Amino acid sequence: MDRTMKRLILLALMTFNCTLVCADTLTLKAGYPESYVVKKGDTLWDISATFLSDPWKWPSLWNVNPQIANPHLIYPGDQLTLVFIDGQPRLQINGVAAQGKARVRKSPEGRIIAKNNAVPVVDLALIENYLTQHRVVDSLWLAEQPMVLAGESPSRHHVVGDIIYIDAQLPLNQKYGIYERGREFFNTETAEPLGQEAILAATGQVIDSGKVSKVRLLSNFRETKAGFKLLPLEDDSLMSAYFMPKAAQLTTPAAVLAIESMQREAGKLNVVYIDKGTQDGVEPGAVFSIYRDGEVIVIDNKGLPVPATERTAYDNLMALVSSDRTVQMPDVYHGQLLVFKVFDKASFGLILSTERPVRVDDKLVAPESLVLRGQ
Incomplete structure (x- = not known):
């Protein structure tokens, strides 16, 4: 290996290492406080935004150890103090470094955290409906799922307590979600299908199994109608909150x-x-x-930029046929x-x-x- 190649490899390694260091660097926000008392309704993102220019880097601010389950549990009333460890900013809880080892508090797993419990990453009220009620599924798969045919009630819309008829033999006592078709999504560049939006309208339980099964509605998020689809409920739908x-x-x-x-x-x-x-x-x-x-700026015959609001049809034509007449901002x-x-x-x-x-x-x-x- 010649000397020039060795120098290039060394330079590449130095650049890569520098990139890693820069990526881990925390930049404190101008006017950051030295301490903060956690309030009810706070989120980890909001608290970190008080200290950092980039709130998404809060795991480094809290010195989170990924091997420790739920290391970021803090609670309303905790006092957070900003300190520097090995030159890097870190938050301490009540004077103890927030590394997940100093204090242990148990909280229920796999469900939304109560407001008086540990502080969540973001306000779960903003995303709870999307965690539980919205899905994107393969459109062909959705078309093959059991469908609501009608209900015992003559009404076109069905609500909690109503019994609806499904065009499939379903396991007795099994619970399902009843979903309304939403939008179908495609990649704008390739036209590849990305999935069908499915919106949870209700939940129900099978009370009679047969060629046409009966399902009693247990809850409603919106009125249920003929044509809606039955899908298995997502038991882990709330786990994405963590x-x-x-x-x-x-x-x-x-x-x-x-x-x-x-x-x-x-x-x-x-x-x-x-x-x-x-x-x-x-x-x-x-x-x-x-x-x-x-914006794409068009250059006119005099070599001057033409604002988009002042372009003529000729300017737009020239922008299409001549790359020399345009500058990409x-x-x-x-x-x-x-x-x-x-x-x-x-x-x-x-x-x-x-x-x-x-x-x-x-x-x-x-x-x-x-x-x-x-x-």
Whole structure:
């Protein structure tokens, strides 16, 4: 191996190591407090945002040990103090380093944490409905599932206590979710189907099994109608509420697939679908930065930029046929979102910060420091 090649390899290793160090560096927010008393309704994200420019890096702030179950349990009334250990900022609980070893409090597993219990990552009230009531499933699979035919009541809509008829022989006493079809999603670039939105309308229990089974409705989130589908209930639907934020790891950018509320734009604390899921390596807790393509500037015959609002049809034509007449502006930062529920080819994300409204097709990439963006 010649000397030049050795130097290149050494430089690459030094760059890689520097990247790892920079990725782990915590940047404190201007005006950060030296201590903080946890209040009812606080979230780990909000508390970390009090101290850090990038709240998603809170596991490092708390010095979390991934080998310890629920190491981040803090409670309303705890006093947090900022200290520096080996030059890095760390939070202490009541004067004891928050490493998960100093104090142990048990909390129920696999369900929403009560408001007077441990502080959650984000406000669970914002995502509870999406954890329990929304799914994205394969559209062909959904079409094959048992269907609501009608009900004992002559009404077209059925509510709690009503008995509905299902076109399949179902296990007696088995509980199901009754789902309404929502939107069907496709990749905007490849047209690949990403799944069918299924919205939980009710739950029910089989009381009579036969060629046409009877199901009594146990709960309602919306009225049930003929044509709705029966799916097994997700027993682990709430487990996605427990995760640690981490930078998204994708080789290609993701995109905002749809806004759950079907509005034109989304803002802080709104929920959106993204076009990547478990098949792409997305996991609950993944944090994305949201960007929109920068404007394409057209240069006129005099060599001057033409604002988009003043372009003529000729300017737009020249922009299409001549790359020499256009300049692509940098992508514009719009905010950050946190993935909290993942399906095969799509995911749910909660927008946790915005500087500009978020729209469908906005790009999602691994987060970068606010300091690097000059903010």
